[in-house]
Amino acid sequence: MASKLSKLSGFPEWLPEEQLVERELCNRVRKVYESHGFTPVETPAVELMETLLAKGVEGKELYGLQRYGAEPDGEPGLGLHFDLTVPFARYTALHLNDLDFPFRRYQLQKVWRGERPQKGRFREFYQFDADVVAREMLPLCCDAEMVSLFVKALKATEVGEFEVVLNNRKILLGLFESLKFQPAVFSELTTIIDKREKIGDEASRELLLALEGGSESQSDELLEAASRSFSAASVGQLREEDFSSDVSKTGVRELQEIIALIPESLRENISVHYGLARGLDYYTGIIIEGRFSQYPEFGSVGGGGRYDGLVSQYLKTSVPGVGISLGISRMMDLILRHKLFPTVQKSCSELLVTVLGEDDRSRCIQLAEELRNEGINVEVFYKSPKLGKQIDYAAKKGIPYVLFYEETGSTLRLKNVNTGEQTEYEGVREAAKAVRRASD
């Protein structure tokens, strides 16, 4: 009785050699996050549905949970988290008295969104976040550090040339206010600005005019402002005077202050674009987005920003935060489609012990144990066919060495699978040393 076998669209899984690429990618980012003293935290994949609905995502993208075949039991509705920021804010508020502030954590977990799958867009995907939150006051040097961290993390991935675009939600907010849009449509306005680059100015203008009380002059002025950007070299040209509203002026000043606190060596990838909006609605200050320049079709591969109200919604005190998020699964899609990383090795084994006959097996197992005690990863072949077959297996898996077990004495003969060269070593320690040297 054959069961159905099918790949679920939008739920990626990798072959072993691809999985090793994802591990390497995550390790590169983790190293950067830890070098700034961020510490790992995880939250459950499952949150109260009301926690998820409170902030920043369309309900229909949420996955709710239902125990199979169970009667409704009056338990509160549960759902899968759609990002790591909302759960982190809930975590911070819940454990407020057990945490030391400023609290700096990173978080690598899967999130779920019921979107239509497309290039680089999955229903289950890894995000790799870093955030810092503090009590009462979080100075702008923290925003600057998060931008620096974002630049360094993207650089560390070694995926390719990238650009990091900054803006400040306060600039947009001030614009909305000074152009006399109704506060009720601010959230929609943000969404339109966010889509602008994709749908173009004409389509954006139509959406703006369709808003309650939308006028042509308003729309044109907003789109004009949203088209302005400043490359790394011209970032010094940001001027408060370009805006009439105090809120926008504050936004510009904050950006200037933040950029001044980013080490110069990291600034070349950074630009400011007044048209950057970001989709999620919890941001209140700086917003950040990253793209790989050669692969514009993958869109944003990460982003973040300042959120002053996300933790505080649960509390009576203020707990502002700022964070970044890297789209690991989207990067993986990009890396695999463009074959950017080598995928030679399919195994963690560094050495295969060949077995010439089943009578030798116990002694081969013992020898493998001794080699493992010297710190190398060893596999004993599971059957005892002709040597050629066993060497083929090592070659196919990318295992660099095979060991020929012989009963006589303590001499070990190793074959380098890539070069074909054979070398004899006196004892387990010497052999292990040679393998370790090769894999360093």
Place this chain on the structure above:
Amino acid sequence: MASKLSKLSGFPEWLPEEQLVERELCNRVRKVYESHGFTPVETPAVELMETLLAKGVEGKELYGLQRYGAEPDGEPGLGLHFDLTVPFARYTALHLNDLDFPFRRYQLQKVWRGERPQKGRFREFYQFDADVVAREMLPLCCDAEMVSLFVKALKATEVGEFEVVLNNRKILLGLFESLKFQPAVFSELTTIIDKREKIGDEASRELLLALEGGSESQSDELLEAASRSFSAASVGQLREEDFSSDVSKTGVRELQEIIALIPESLRENISVHYGLARGLDYYTGIIIEGRFSQYPEFGSVGGGGRYDGLVSQYLKTSVPGVGISLGISRMMDLILRHKLFPTVQKSCSELLVTVLGEDDRSRCIQLAEELRNEGINVEVFYKSPKLGKQIDYAAKKGIPYVLFYEETGSTLRLKNVNTGEQTEYEGVREAAKAVRRASD
């Protein structure tokens, strides 16, 4: 407007210092798995509901997914996986032609079960699995390796004294047959034997008698057999002759052969118990279970076994497998309740750069960058209060060093937070070397 804040029962999350314990625990197990050449693989948390329902779990423990507020759209039913073996079998069958066999993988992921939460039992929890599958034939040396791996992994956790209990489903199956139980109740019989230790012989007998066609002599004989166990020292006393059925005899012979292929140094923790049954119904040969001797109330902290039909159900060829699984979240509960691991450090930072005034900040940031380039994890304090406050922060977080930034020259003054000792170093490289040396 304060939102609701509550901890979801059965969905554990850890404080930063506890998270570092979980990371250490997982690293210890990972190191053992990799030393045997197992390679990491992940599968989506989400599978087709029919894949999950096909094998081994009660439907009501499954969590199904439903897009929030969405109309039923005719898409196939999705659910969260309840273990890692069923998805791994589906993965192996789906990617059969892209994998090299024997295929050895490990998998560390969360799984979900809608059980009533209790001590060591969660609704969302980590399992850490290792499995090997092959085409057509998987020799018993693979079962032996998985038992060895299980023993070594439990030892590596350093949680405490442990015992590993083995049995063979064939022994139970042969007993059921020779005692003339109806094949229709074999699955129920396994469940009763599995519960026997918890509910006692009397209650078990009642359950057996309640089965269709159950008789007193049958029940007594089965319970008698299920009570027999052999400690490490007496494992040599396993005798085929104790059983009348050929299937049971084969089961005994397999156990003997498997134990003979386990290095002697790993055998002392192993015993055989004919009453071990394991809950999941996909096992067909050896079954394995581990317990920490001092903490019987936590029950099994891991287990596994041979499954000959799990991959093959999707295919026309045979792909037998054998694997083990460690209950990481259950171990975490045990470790935290009994304070078995030290939880001193709350941060990945190795050094805090203190900031005496905001005018110094840019230079402190630059200095931190230089120290990170030397490979140490550095945090710059986010404000510039009195030094004492900054040192207190380092002490609270378990950051071992603080650096006092001074403008004069290249001399760096470090304070060891634990001892209070201050030392001066000539240049960034020397200072970094001292910090690295201390954390090694």
